[in-house]
Amino acid sequence: MKALFQKSPRWLLVLVGLAIFGIVRAPFEEHTRKKLVDSHLLLPPPAQDAIQQMSQSALMGTLGGLRTLVSSYLVLEAFEHFSNKEWEELRSAYAIVTSLEPRDENHWRDVVWHLGINATANMQLDETIPEFERKRRFNEYALLAVELAEQGIAQNPDSAVIRQQLAEVYREKLKDDCATARVYQDLVGLPEAPQYAERFAGYFLAKCPGHEQEAYDHLLRLYYEGEHNHVASLIITIKDLEKQLEIPRSLRITEPYPDLPGLTQP
Amino acid sequence: MSDSKTTLQSPARSVPLFSISRVWTLAISTLTQLIRMKTFYFLFAFAVLLLVIGNFNFASSPAQALSTIKKVSFGAMDLFAWLFAIVATALLIPRDIEDRTLYTILSKPVRRIEYLLGKLGGVLIVIGISLSVMFLVCAGMIQWQEMGYIADEVSASPNGISDETRQAILLIEKNGFHSDLAVAALASFMKAAVVASVTILLSTFASSSLFTIIVSVLVFLVGHAHTMATNFWLAETDNNMVVQMLLKLFKIIIPNFQIFSFSEGIVQGAALVPALIWQMTGLTGAYLVVFLLLSLLTFVDKEF
Numbered sequence: 001m002k003a004l005f006q007k008s009p010r011w012l013l014v015l016v017g018l019a020i021f022g023i024v025r026a027p028f029e030e031h032t033r034k035k036l037v038d039s040h041l042l043l044p045p046p047a048q049d050a051i052q053q054m055s056q057s058a059l060m061g062t063l064g065g066l067r068t069l070v071s072s073y074l075v076l077e078a079f080e081h082f083s084n085k086e087w088e089e090l091r092s093a094y095a096i097v098t099s100l101e102p103r104d105e106n107h108w109r110d111v112v113w114h115l116g117i118n119a120t121a122n123m124q125l126d127e128t129i130p131e132f133e134r135k136r137r138f139n140e141y142a143l144l145a146v147e148l149a150e151q152g153i154a155q156n157p158d159s160a161v162i163r164q165q166l167a168e169v170y171r172e173k174l175k176d177d178c179a180t181a182r183v184y185q186d187l188v189g190l191p192e193a194p195q196y197a198e199r200f201a202g203y204f205l206a207k208c209p210g211h212e213q214e215a216y217d218h219l220l221r222l223y224y225e226g227e228h229n230h231v232a233s234l235i236i237t238i239k240d241l242e243k244q245l246e247i248p249r250s251l252r253i254t255e256p257y258p259d260l261p262g263l264t265q266p
Numbered sequence: 267m268s269d270s271k272t273t274l275q276s277p278a279r280s281v282p283l284f285s286i287s288r289v290w291t292l293a294i295s296t297l298t299q300l301i302r303m304k305t306f307y308f309l310f311a312f313a314v315l316l317l318v319i320g321n322f323n324f325a326s327s328p329a330q331a332l333s334t335i336k337k338v339s340f341g342a343m344d345l346f347a348w349l350f351a352i353v354a355t356a357l358l359i360p361r362d363i364e365d366r367t368l369y370t371i372l373s374k375p376v377r378r379i380e381y382l383l384g385k386l387g388g389v390l391i392v393i394g395i396s397l398s399v400m401f402l403v404c405a406g407m408i409q410w411q412e413m414g415y416i417a418d419e420v421s422a423s424p425n426g427i428s429d430e431t432r433q434a435i436l437l438i439e440k441n442g443f444h445s446d447l448a449v450a451a452l453a454s455f456m457k458a459a460v461v462a463s464v465t466i467l468l469s470t471f472a473s474s475s476l477f478t479i480i481v482s483v484l485v486f487l488v489g490h491a492h493t494m495a496t497n498f499w500l501a502e503t504d505n506n507m508v509v510q511m512l513l514k515l516f517k518i519i520i521p522n523f524q525i526f527s528f529s530e531g532i533v534q535g536a537a538l539v540p541a542l543i544w545q546m547t548g549l550t551g552a553y554l555v556v557f558l559l560l561s562l563l564t565f566v567d568k569e570f
Contacts, residue, residue: 029549032542035539042524043530065457106329106333194433195429
């Protein structure tokens, strides 16, 4: 044995040692890797299409374990595109960023905000572009923002910030009250959901045709939940719904119409 | 008959097979050697990078700004740690040969394993100190920014803290500093330790530092693309049998550095799983022991 050890070339012995260690550690590493990915401590490999879109340097950085640095650099680059109103370039930059770090909700929120709010606002204002093209692009960016928000929610099911941003796109740009109500309702119960989400779900449901009764029941439940919910907007919406739904006077809330400046009592 | 007295020499003191104090002495001398190479100057560059990122007003929200500071600083820490592990380890043995320090050390009762362990220990001490300093600088920067953003939110609502303000503060705190980030720095240390052990093995074979550095960087890059490369090749070759065999061989020989990148998840706010952190610590220990023993295999009877 000693003679064999002395006669064998050292590189061969090292290779044998590496192979034995490799055989022992490979299953353990694979098991640990899966557990690390499942617990969100390790990022899954970037998607194939993201790899194809990356520049050589970005790819090398990603291969070298510099994903966070590469994505931070791309966010900077995207900010420059935002400053220059280069929406297509911004969209491409974020396609890579969100693929590199799919579990960072800030990236999803930002791309939805950039495309759904900024790019659409730019299309509303930029008179250098023909009107039909502005309308087409406005819809394209708004719908793309919705699609990206849904992808982000699929990756981060508990994310409140992506949903809040999505609700803003539906509310401010697409003027879709039913969808806005649905998104606010989805927010309810999430760990970082704002307290107003449940009320907002009711307000927008009240504007969604055919859902007035549902909105009334929802808001009334909130009203009877406690004093903390007796805010002016909730009382006004309930009172409006009471009239619209012709609720008997005896069942109506006793709270008077809030005396707000600029608000005329109907 | 001569009556001259012969004086007997006392027997030489036996040298213990392994001595921690000798390893420690070698580690401290390696630390001094690396300090003289002005390695800690990198910390100034790191501090400047943090200041630039901290004052760069590009983020859409305070949460995004804090998240970026964390990512850039921990990314830079990780980059520094593995790059330093490769370069410093690759330089040490050739420099000892060049300075003839190696001959002086090995002519004394120092075992070769002690020498290798001392060198590796010295590199790891430098990396440990650097990561600790960078972590403290980074923690200070994040907390300072976080306090500033919270103060801004509070001052923006003079009529008491509203729901929205409370929500914004929660979001800032979520993306701000938390003690788990120390484990992210530890993860970078683990990765650097494994990289250093691989480099020390390569440097016992190599004829020059440059060769060791280049091969180590290549092994690191390839080891980092483990999962990505295997998935890609299997998909491209339609699960070809030969490719599968080659990939198995590749997985066995090349260390999987990707799994040591779990600092990225911690920086992004993933909750720690202590059992997994212990497993990774154990794996790092195993890599260090095995690669040191393999290095010894080559180094034990190497002629200089």
